[in-house]
Amino acid sequence: MRLISVGIGLGLCVVSGCGLRSDPLFIADTDVGSSATDTMDTDESGDASESSGEPGDFPPPVEGRAGSCTNPIELPTTDSSASGELRGPGLYTTECGAAEGLEDVYSFTPVGATDVTLTFDSAQNDFAPIVRVTENACGEEATVLRQCTDQWTVDNKRHFLAFGNRTYYIAVDSSGGGGNYAFDVSLEPVPLQECDIHPETITQNLGSRFLWENEFPGGQGTADSQCGGVGRENVFPMEIFSPGTVSITATGLGAYRPLISVRTNCSALTESECISDQLLGTPGFAFLSVFLEPGSYFLSIDSLTLDEGGYALEVDFG
Numbered sequence: 578m579r580l581i582s583v584g585i586g587l588g589l590c591v592v593s594g595c596g597l598r599s600d601p602l603f604i605a606d607t608d609v610g611s612s613a614t615d616t617m618d619t620d621e622s623g624d625a626s627e628s629s630g631e632p633g634d635f636p637p638p639v640e641g642r643a644g645s646c647t648n649p650i651e652l653p654t655t656d657s658s659a660s661g662e663l664r665g666p667g668l669y670t671t672e673c674g675a676a677e678g679l680e681d682v683y684s685f686t687p688v689g690a691t692d693v694t695l696t697f698d699s700a701q702n703d704f705a706p707i708v709r710v711t712e713n714a715c716g717e718e719a720t721v722l723r724q725c726t727d728q729w730t731v732d733n734k735r736h737f738l739a740f741g742n743r744t745y746y747i748a749v750d751s752s753g754g755g756g757n758y759a760f761d762v763s764l765e766p767v768p769l770q771e772c773d774i775h776p777e778t779i780t781q782n783l784g785s786r787f788l789w790e791n792e793f794p795g796g797q798g799t800a801d802s803q804c805g806g807v808g809r810e811n812v813f814p815m816e817i818f819s820p821g822t823v824s825i826t827a828t829g830l831g832a833y834r835p836l837i838s839v840r841t842n843c844s845a846l847t848e849s850e851c852i853s854d855q856l857l858g859t860p861g862f863a864f865l866s867v868f869l870e871p872g873s874y875f876l877s878i879d880s881l882t883l884d885e886g887g888y889a890l891e892v893d894f895g
Contacts, residue, residue: 636665637666638665638666638667638668638679640668644661644680644681644682644683645668645682646668646669646682646715646716646718646746649682649683649684649715649746650681650682650683650684651683651684651685652683652684652685652747652762654685654686654687654688654764655764656761656762656763656764656765657761657762658759658760658761658762659683659759659760659762660701660757660758660759660760661681661749661757661758661759662755662756662757662758663678663679663680663681663749663750663751663755663756663758664678664679664755664756665678665679665755666678666679667679667680667750667751668680668716669716669717669748669750670717671707671709671725671727671748671750672709672722672725672883673707673708673709673725673726673727673797673883674707674726674727674750674752675727675752675753676707676709676750676751676752677751677752677753678750678751678752678753678754678755679750679751679755680748680749680750680751681748681749682715682746682747682748682749683746683747683748683749684715684744684745684746684747685739685744685745685746685747685762686742686743686744686745687739687740687741687742687743687764688741688742689741690738690739690740690741690846691738691739691741691764691846692736692737692738692739692764692765692766692767692844692845692846693736693737693738693739693745693762693763693764694734694735694736694762694763694764694765694767694771695708695724695734695735695736695747695760695761695762696733696734696735696760696761696763697733697758697759697760698759698760698761701757701758701759702756702757702758702759703754703755703756703757703758704751704752704754704755704756704758705730706749706750706751706758707726707727707749707750707751707752708724708725708726708735708747708748708749708750709722709724709725709747709748709750710722710723710724710725710737710745710746710747710748711723711745711746711748712740712743712744712745713743713744714746715746715748719746721805722807722883723737723738723739723745723801723807724737724797724801724807725797725807725883726796726797727796734771735797735799736767736771736801737801738801738802738803738844738845738846766842766844766846767842767843767844768843769842769843770843771799771843772799772800772812772843772875772877773798773799773800773810773812774812774813774814774875775811775812775813775814777789777813777814778813778814778815778816779813779814779815779816779876779892780815780816781815781816781817781818781819781821781823781894782894783819783821783894783895784894784895785894786891786892786893786894787890787891787892788889788890788891788892789811789813789889789890790830790887790888790889790890791811791878791887791888792830792831792885792886792887793808793809793833793880793885793886793887794809794885795808795809795883795884795885796808796809796883797809797883798810798879798880800812800838800843800845800877800879801845802836802838802845802848802851802877802879803838803845803848803851804836804838804851804852804853804856805836805853805855805879805881806836806838806853806877806879806880806881807880807881807882807883808833808834808879808880808881808882808883808884809879809880810836810877810878810879810880811877811878812843812875812876812877813875813876813877813878814873814874814875815839815873815874815875815876815892816873816874817869817870817871817872817873817874818871819871820868820869820870820871821868821869821894821895822866822867822868822869822895823839823866823867823868823869823892823893823894823895824864824865824866824892824893824895825837825839825864825865825866825867825876825890825891825892825893826862826863826864826890826891826892826893827862827863827864827878827888827889827890827891828861828862828888828889829854829860829861829862829880829886829887829888830886830887830888830889831884831885831886831887832882832884832885832886833861833880833882833884833885833886833887833888834853834854834855834860834861834880834881834882834884835853835854835861835862835863835878835879835880835881835888836851836852836853836854836863836877836878836879836880836881837850837851837852837853837863837864837865837876837877837878837879838850838851838876838877838879839851839865839867839869839874839875839876839877840874840875840877841872841873841874841875842875843875849867849869849874850865850867851865852864852865853881854881855881876892878890
């Protein structure tokens, strides 16, 4: 059984890394399974009924059931809430966890670009869900990943950027045990505290250079970008005192696929510029030259994939 309600006005850890300045004056996955003593049979509609608890009591799911890729549950284009129950085997695999259990797939098609924040309610969730958000396609056909987490801590907010008139598929999955789940969808701007802001501030000093390196385990980050960036990132505060060009170079270490983003807040909608190695066609290397007026900015160095790895950063002030 699933429930969607509409509301009005509802509103991973990252390693800090180590750094180096060339001018001395220039002042980062676990799998969760659960078992239930009371099990349920799941019919083709996705609804559940009482069962004796034997493994064979769950029939295999079929494509076309309510909550499958070909028959997703449509979310409204306003703040809303959704809930359901997942029991038995699933249809799809995922990059972000051992998603062996049944899944519910929701579709969302905004009329304009918006932040989308998902929050799972601890009082109504029986398991740590595996959540995957893809753009334009669902299941194995999906190639654009916007969000992917293998152990969602309930009451922990995750957000992604959705472009207008594109369809996004939100798959709520489980590692096998399943149970009841509920989540809220908010389209409000993402507040700054929901990005993991780095304690090191990059300060403009003409003719100087800022250097930094960091490595991460695999997994999802907290910041999103108009250029992608599902992986882990560092978001540095950056202070600019006089108008000028800032040259930013990010070189990937290991499997890290670097993305550079300059913004004024956590939300990707506040980006002034972004670029990735994919857009440049240079795997493992990203470069951005941006002219900035005086003010406070945030520089995000992100990854296009969930793979472990790191980056070497160089920021030059001309």
